[in-house]
Amino acid sequence: GVEAKGRHHLALAVPMVVLGTAVAMSWARHLDALLTGEDEARSIGVDVVAVRRWAIIWTATLTAAAVAIGGNISFVGLMVPHALRPFVGVEHRQLMPAAFLGGAAFVIWVDILVRVVPTRGHLPLGVVTRLVGAPIFLYLLARAAREGRMA
Structure with missing residues (x-):
């Protein structure tokens, strides 16, 4: 972390x-x-x-x-570009810098969250990103399968 x-x-x-x-x-x-x-x-x-x-x-x-x-730190590179695409578009000239900065901001936000939220022990940053990212990943897989984009 x-x-x-x-x-x-x-x-x-x-x-x-x-x-x-x-x-x-x-x-x-x-x-x-x-x-x-x-x-x-x-x-x-x-x-x-x-x-x-x-x-x-x-x-x-x-x-x-x-x-x-x-x-x-799992799923950040998967979640952030998909979350930003509706706001910045699909062109890589806009999406890549937004995803780089958005990914960094997301990691900082989650790091602050795991430090501030009281828990019984240490909550690793990667656990939170997995809890958020796994459902998003499954949604993206299901959407790709539904749209016939699975190879």
Whole structure:
């Protein structure tokens, strides 16, 4: 979790976050093209395989950096973008920065909550995010199945 983390942890995370954000934002238009479908993206010159490969590599890299510093805080990356999409739209140029900031704000909010709410013992941050995130994940799975988007 984020408890007992200091400035030195932040100093470790900042370079990867800045680099990862810059790289992700530079590929936003290609990711937006994939939203239209693979065939449509190919028709406008997007190398679908390369974009998918890049997206997986950078997602894994940024996730690894975040987990190495903050620990395993489940479902934040799933919940926050879906919650923000109605407000900022589906374009990655707007959604990615909003999701980065929204995810950070959500983690801070939950961290404050677990520190302030009285419990019989220590309530880890990840437990709260799992309690909120698991039902949202199941809802998203059910919606995808209902809409025929499950492979």
